[in-house]
Amino acid sequence: MSEYKLCVIPGDGVGREVIPCAVEVIQHVLPSVAIVSADAGWDCFTRTGNALPPATLAAIQDCGAALFGAVSSPSHKVEGYRSPIVQMRQHFNLYANLRPTRELNLSGHDAAGQPGIDLLIVRENTQGLYIGREYMRGDEAIAERVITSEASTRIGRVAFDLAVSRLRRQVTIVHKANILPVTDGVFRDAVRAVGAAYPDVKIDEVLVDTAAMLLASKPRQFDVIVSTNLFGDILSDVASVWGGGMGVAPALNLGDSVAIAEPVHGSAPDISGRNIANPAGAILSAAMLLRYRWKLVDEAERVERAVFTAISHGIRTADLGGQATTSAMAHHILDLL
Numbered sequence: 001m002s003e004y005k006l007c008v009i010p011g012d013g014v015g016r017e018v019i020p021c022a023v024e025v026i027q028h029v030l031p032s033v034a035i036v037s038a039d040a041g042w043d044c045f046t047r048t049g050n051a052l053p054p055a056t057l058a059a060i061q062d063c064g065a066a067l068f069g070a071v072s073s074p075s076h077k078v079e080g081y082r083s084p085i086v087q088m089r090q091h092f093n094l095y096a097n098l099r100p101t102r103e104l105n106l107s108g109h110d111a112a113g114q115p116g117i118d119l120l121i122v123r124e125n126t127q128g129l130y131i132g133r134e135y136m137r138g139d140e141a142i143a144e145r146v147i148t149s150e151a152s153t154r155i156g157r158v159a160f161d162l163a164v165s166r167l168r169r170q171v172t173i174v175h176k177a178n179i180l181p182v183t184d185g186v187f188r189d190a191v192r193a194v195g196a197a198y199p200d201v202k203i204d205e206v207l208v209d210t211a212a213m214l215l216a217s218k219p220r221q222f223d224v225i226v227s228t229n230l231f232g233d234i235l236s237d238v239a240s241v242w243g244g245g246m247g248v249a250p251a252l253n254l255g256d257s258v259a260i261a262e263p264v265h266g267s268a269p270d271i272s273g274r275n276i277a278n279p280a281g282a283i284l285s286a287a288m289l290l291r292y293r294w295k296l297v298d299e300a301e302r303v304e305r306a307v308f309t310a311i312s313h314g315i316r317t318a319d320l321g322g323q324a325t326t327s328a329m330a331h332h333i334l335d336l337l
């Protein structure tokens, strides 16, 4: 029996094109890995009436590690359907969502000796507006936003633990406590209290709208950003632009005993089925499993280097201005490995 087991859930749309590429990469750097395939998503829901079958939850639990593509979720309420990724995060208590952005310089010109963008968004992953308590009361449409001190402390620890091992050692707390003083007050105060135990880490705080502006205009000033669920989701899409966009951005949902890697992007119905989706986000997400779930840092770095080298060789999909297909880019990455 292999020490490393990976549950693979391609999901819908481009998930089915990019996840097989990432699996090949994992198998290449970790030949002993045992692969278990599982089903989830909109297509699964229309076939079986369940977007996240119990067998999939059991497989993830058994493996302790999963690679998830993306699912297509309708933007209107469909009876019986809830986004499986949100359910998985809650079911396995995957309380931290790590979303790194490293500057991708496609022009090949150095930014005049400036240190590149290297930031990490640590997003609380189980609470906030994503708890799914949305309902009508007469004419009022209501969404509850739940923040606890316990979960805020827990995500604060993740942020500071990661910050101490980084070059800049800086944590920026992003919130909107001027408008939401109760919920975001709890979040901000809990994270600040955690920070008191890390004298080597600088702490600052920024309101979320200003943070969005600064991520778009002065991204180099950030190191680790810690935020609540929805704000972290939105800000990581903004940050992803500096790293080459949605096709490149990786993410890891991390709990105490299970981790689920997933590219930040969705099912991309506008490009799916054409072998043109960028596999880098999925492959870099797989590298995050290697690094954070299995502590295989050398293997993770090898994979990351291969991805960025392939891009610098000009083997790029259309979203990065190139002409490579999904499979050509993945093959080049495998060749480099």
Ligand code: NAI
Pocket (backbone or CB within 6 Å): 014, 018, 069, 070, 071, 072, 073, 074, 085, 246, 247, 248, 262, 264, 265, 266, 267, 268, 269, 270, 271, 276, 277, 278, 279, 281, 317, 319
């Ligand atoms: P999306 O991320 O699927 O697409 C946004 C844009 O990025 C599109 O122009 C798309 O072509 C591009 N893009 C995405 N992945 C790419 C890749 N690998 N390579 C190159 N370009 C890529 O977001 P959108 O369009 O808002 O949502 C589409 C569907 O995905 C919806 O049903 C939504 O619910 C779902 N979704 C699922 C997520 C998940 O499962 N974690 C996350 C985000 C959206």
Ligand code: MG
Pocket (backbone or CB within 6 Å): 233, 234, 237, 264
């Ligand atoms: Mg998102």
